Amino acid sequence: MNSIILRIAARQLLPILMVLSLFILFRGHNAPGGGFIGGLIASSAFILYAIAFGHRSAEEKIKIEPGVFMALGLLLALGSGIPSFLKNEAFVTHEFFKFHIPVLGKMIISTPLIFDIGVFFVVFGVLLTIVFTLMEE
Amino acid sequence: MIYIILSSFVFSFTAPFIHRIFKKYSHWVIFLLPLGIFTYFISYLPRICTTECEVFTFSYPWIKSLGIQLSFYLDGLSMIFALIITGVGMMVIFYSGAYFRGHPQHGRFYLYILIFMGSMLGVVMAENLITIFVFWELTSLSSYLLIGFNHEKEESRKAALQALLVTGLGGLALLAGFILTGIAGGTYSIVSLLDSGDIIRNHTLYLPALALVLTGAFTKSAQVPFHFWLPSAMQAPTPVSTYLHSATMVKAGIYLLARFNPIMGNTLEWNYLITIAGVTTMLVGALMALYQTDLKKLLAYTTVSALGMLVLLLGIGTTLAIKAAMVFLMVHALYKGALFMIVGAVDHSTGTRDVTELSGLMRVMPFIGIAAAFSGLSMSGFPPLLGFVGKELIYEAHLHAPNAAISLMTASIIGNAVNVTVAIMVGIFPFWGKTSATAKKSHPVEFAFWIGPFLMALCGVVLGIMPNSIAMPLISPAVTAIKAQTILVELKTWHGFTMVFMLSVLTVALGIGFFHFRDKFREFAPRLKFLIPISPSRIYDYLLKGMLRFADLQTRFLQNGKLRYYLITIILVTVSMVCTQLIRMKGLPVSISFSGLQFYEAGLVLVMLMATIMAMLTPSRMAAVASLGVIGFGVAMIYVLFGAPDLALTQFLVETLTVIIFVLVIYHLPYFQEFSSTKSRIRDAIVAFLAGSLMTILILTARHVQIAQQISTYFSENSAPLAHGRDIVNVILVDFRAIDTMGEITVLSIAAIGVYALIKLKPKKEKSK
Numbered sequence A: 001m002n003s004i005i006l007r008i009a010a011r012q013l014l015p016i017l018m019v020l021s022l023f024i025l026f027r028g029h030n031a032p033g034g035g036f037i038g039g040l041i042a043s044s045a046f047i048l049y050a051i052a053f054g055h056r057s058a059e060e061k062i063k064i065e066p067g068v069f070m071a072l073g074l075l076l077a078l079g080s081g082i083p084s085f086l087k088n089e090a091f092v093t094h095e096f097f098k099f100h101i102p103v104l105g106k107m108i109i110s111t112p113l114i115f116d117i118g119v120f121f122v123v124f125g126v127l128l129t130i131v132f133t134l135m136e137e
Numbered sequence B: 001m002i003y004i005i006l007s008s009f010v011f012s013f014t015a016p017f018i019h020r021i022f023k024k025y026s027h028w029v030i031f032l033l034p035l036g037i038f039t040y041f042i043s044y045l046p047r048i049c050t051t052e053c054e055v056f057t058f059s060y061p062w063i064k065s066l067g068i069q070l071s072f073y074l075d076g077l078s079m080i081f082a083l084i085i086t087g088v089g090m091m092v093i094f095y096s097g098a099y100f101r102g103h104p105q106h107g108r109f110y111l112y113i114l115i116f117m118g119s120m121l122g123v124v125m126a127e128n129l130i131t132i133f134v135f136w137e138l139t140s141l142s143s144y145l146l147i148g149f150n151h152e153k154e155e156s157r158k159a160a161l162q163a164l165l166v167t168g169l170g171g172l173a174l175l176a177g178f179i180l181t182g183i184a185g186g187t188y189s190i191v192s193l194l195d196s197g198d199i200i201r202n203h204t205l206y207l208p209a210l211a212l213v214l215t216g217a218f219t220k221s222a223q224v225p226f227h228f229w230l231p232s233a234m235q236a237p238t239p240v241s242t243y244l245h246s247a248t249m250v251k252a253g254i255y256l257l258a259r260f261n262p263i264m265g266n267t268l269e270w271n272y273l274i275t276i277a278g279v280t281t282m283l284v285g286a287l288m289a290l291y292q293t294d295l296k297k298l299l300a301y302t303t304v305s306a307l308g309m310l311v312l313l314l315g316i317g318t319t320l321a322i323k324a325a326m327v328f329l330m331v332h333a334l335y336k337g338a339l340f341m342i343v344g345a346v347d348h349s350t351g352t353r354d355v356t357e358l359s360g361l362m363r364v365m366p367f368i369g370i371a372a373a374f375s376g377l378s379m380s381g382f383p384p385l386l387g388f389v390g391k392e393l394i395y396e397a398h399l400h401a402p403n404a405a406i407s408l409m410t411a412s413i414i415g416n417a418v419n420v421t422v423a424i425m426v427g428i429f430p431f432w433g434k435t436s437a438t439a440k441k442s443h444p445v446e447f448a449f450w451i452g453p454f455l456m457a458l459c460g461v462v463l464g465i466m467p468n469s470i471a472m473p474l475i476s477p478a479v480t481a482i483k484a485q486t487i488l489v490e491l492k493t494w495h496g497f498t499m500v501f502m503l504s505v506l507t508v509a510l511g512i513g514f515f516h517f518r519d520k521f522r523e524f525a526p527r528l529k530f531l532i533p534i535s536p537s538r539i540y541d542y543l544l545k546g547m548l549r550f551a552d553l554q555t556r557f558l559q560n561g562k563l564r565y566y567l568i569t570i571i572l573v574t575v576s577m578v579c580t581q582l583i584r585m586k587g588l589p590v591s592i593s594f595s596g597l598q599f600y601e602a603g604l605v606l607v608m609l610m611a612t613i614m615a616m617l618t619p620s621r622m623a624a625v626a627s628l629g630v631i632g633f634g635v636a637m638i639y640v641l642f643g644a645p646d647l648a649l650t651q652f653l654v655e656t657l658t659v660i661i662f663v664l665v666i667y668h669l670p671y672f673q674e675f676s677s678t679k680s681r682i683r684d685a686i687v688a689f690l691a692g693s694l695m696t697i698l699i700l701t702a703r704h705v706q707i708a709q710q711i712s713t714y715f716s717e718n719s720a721p722l723a724h725g726r727d728i729v730n731v732i733l734v735d736f737r738a739i740d741t742m743g744e745i746t747v748l749s750i751a752a753i754g755v756y757a758l759i760k761l762k763p764k765k766e767k768s769k
Helices: A006-029 A037-051 A055-062 A067-077 A082-088 A111-136 B001-030 B031-049 B076-099 B106-125 B128-145 B153-186 B192-197 B197-199 B206-220 B229-235 B239-249 B251-264 B268-290 B295-316 B319-350 B367-381 B386-399 B406-432 B437-441 B449-463 B467-481 B499-517 B518-531 B536-558 B562-585 B599-617 B622-640 B645-666 B678-702 B712-723 B728-736 B740-762 B763-767
Strands: A096-101 A105-110 B056-065 B067-073
Touching: A006 A037, A006 A111, A006 B192, A006 B645, A037 A055, A037 A111, A037 B386, A037 B645, A037 B712, A055 B192, A067 B599, A067 B740, A105 A111, A105 B106, A111 B645, A111 B740, B001 B031, B001 B067, B001 B268, B001 B740, B001 B763, B031 B056, B031 B067, B031 B076, B031 B106, B031 B295, B031 B467, B031 B499, B067 B076, B067 B106, B067 B128, B076 B106, B076 B239, B076 B467, B076 B712, B106 B128, B106 B251, B106 B712, B128 B153, B128 B229, B128 B239, B128 B251, B153 B197, B153 B206, B153 B229, B153 B251, B153 B268, B192 B251, B197 B206, B197 B251, B206 B251, B206 B268, B229 B239, B229 B295, B239 B295, B239 B319, B251 B295, B251 B319, B251 B406, B251 B467, B268 B295, B268 B319, B268 B518, B295 B319, B295 B406, B319 B386, B319 B406, B319 B437, B319 B449, B319 B467, B367 B386, B367 B406, B367 B599, B386 B499, B386 B599, B406 B499, B467 B536, B499 B518, B562 B678, B599 B645, B622 B645, B645 B728, B712 B728, B728 B740
Parallel strands: none
Antiparallel strands: A096 A105, B056 B067
16 A cells, blocks of 8 residues: 555554553553453554555564464463462462562562463464465465 | 283384384284283282182272272282283284284284283273273274274275274263163272172163163174174284184173173073073074184184173073183183184185185194194093083083073084084194195295194193193182182083083084085075075164265255355254243343433444444445444444443454454455345345344343352452452453463464465465466
8 A cells, every 4th residue: 555644654653552562461460451452452553564565564574474473372371371280280270479679679470471471472473364364365 | 000001002102113123023022011911910810819819909090070990900800801811912912923024014013902902901900880991992992903904905994894883882882881880889980889789780770771781792792683793803814813803802791791790690681681692692603604614704703602602601690600601711712812823824824714725734834733733622622621621611501500401501512513613624624634735835834823822722731631720720719700709619621421521422423513514504504594684784784874874964964065054054043942942931021221321322322223234235345344343343332331441442453453354355355246136135134133133132131130140249359369460351361261261362373274274275276277
């Protein structure tokens, strides 16, 4: 598509939308958001870019094939269940680890977050795979 | 104990590699496993056969919630079977080294046969009904692989499938029978069931359970009318026939009957059903054996007959009969196993199994000839071989049978006489007399071919002279286990010139007479076909064909490949089912009130309705998609208004992306055209209307129906303390219902791969166009 407005908008919006999607992903546990929505936003950023510049330049922009994100996401989601085995609990019983980092303060690393990142990746990978495949035709 | 049974499964998978390393010496290595297990069981022998017969149990929890344990135990009955399984297994595996020499799939044979051996051991040692069933099915499956070993041949595949279907069907009946037994006895544990025999026999479920268990046992042990799979299974390579179809698998049914004797036995139904099946099978097997000319078929039909004899003995059920059954079990395993291996060697060397073409093989293969002679003599029951001991016991058991002693005796004499005839045909006749043309062309056989049968025949001789050496250690504990009371057995070779001995002489004379008229039987047999208007194997064929045709029809009807019919089917089935239920409940309260309706809500609904009408009426695809998008956004707005920000966010994004994907797809489609006729459009409209109204009614009534306690309070109360999250929707997604989510993202990925495959992977033909 040769609209100059669309091109400039898409180029400027891409990083903003990506940051937004990450923001939505991480706030998800306590406020509306999460991996699914974050993944949708991230993929729409690239879909917008693909509509403006063609799917090939979008694919080059990501550098990694979208299918890889799918696999990675599934692995992350599955892997987040593994710590539960160590505690001899039911599969995907989530764990929370609290850290105190000197300057930043309290931080919680939890398996639900890993799970959510997995969901994010899967949604991102699935949508881009579908859309890029369709655009290629 | 569990390691012993599992070892053959584990070892089986390494067997092909072992074969690759040791090549033509692999049988020397592989046969060490059954030898080891055999020795292991022998080491338990002295402890099992003290006057107070000991029972060893080994239990591992498996499915706790169903009361199923992976438990094994070893008593006299298990012991005799386990020794036969590993003993014959050892011989067969060693023998296969010669039989399959140079065969490209020899390694695979080891794999299958070891799996089979493990399953068989599992069956005879399982302490839990469900465990028995699992191993029982494993034997069926591995026998399928073994019978179909020469899978390039169509007859092999057919025979394998037949055996699998018949025994598999029996297996299902068995499972049902086991469950009924479990309900009646209140436990699946055999040790506990053994004590509650009276409860089960007086339970209302006794008869159905008995019928089902017997069906399972009869299919496995090739009893009439399920006998036909056994002769067909002779398509298998000879080592397989030796192992499965004479010594072990077909005896699984016998094992089951023996094992269930204290649980279900000693009732009129038990005795009658089993005796009748046994007698019929024995006679049918014997008569059909008479006119065969193929060595393997001869052995197969006499095996059917021998299985009938074993079942008959268990049916009589007296201590004498059980004793006879256990001795005959050993006798039969020894001579029939040996004869099968001999036939394999003859076949391998001469290239034929036709009795009429074989004679004078003694000069070519002396050891095989000697083994054949002794096995044949044992089979026909000549003193002082073990077969003689067995036959004397059988006749004695018949003489003292509580009912119908004379007719059972007559049937049994006929059956045994045929055994004599077949023994002469297989064990004696091919090896003596003039050297036939085929024998001249044949080559001598190697060590691994004759050592197995030779040793087994030797066992028959030695044990025949000293039968008491197995009486105390083996037969007594087995009879004790079956009768559930301590019984000491004594065996003697020579009883003197008794009534029983006279009957033995009569049998041999009759057998030689049959042999003399063998050509007459072969001529006459085809003329007797009219007696059986339809044979069980034909019924099997018809059933199989009918089932395939039915499957074909229903698949074509249901899987017609048109999406719209699938949708119509799904929708109509749902609507009719829900409606039936609604009518049965005489409707549900529906209340409609418009109080509290805000003007912007009404406006939103109005927009959505207009978009719906637009989507239906517009002549442009783009407009239709956009209208659907409007509806979606409307739904998202409703989420916003009713406080579901997570859902609303998702809905907005999904709607946007759906429209984009729609557009991408539609872009390739031809211009909007009307393909469907008015008729089908009306039909579609009716279906759509039905579905829509049903959903409306359901939504209106849903408010008034409380089926289960609402779960949302639990989530909202526990989301923060348990899952450290305040956004309930997200906590449900990633924590409370994480496995559901995992399933969903997997489905998503599969869908993406599907789209990719549909578009990118085209058949090569189309590409070249």
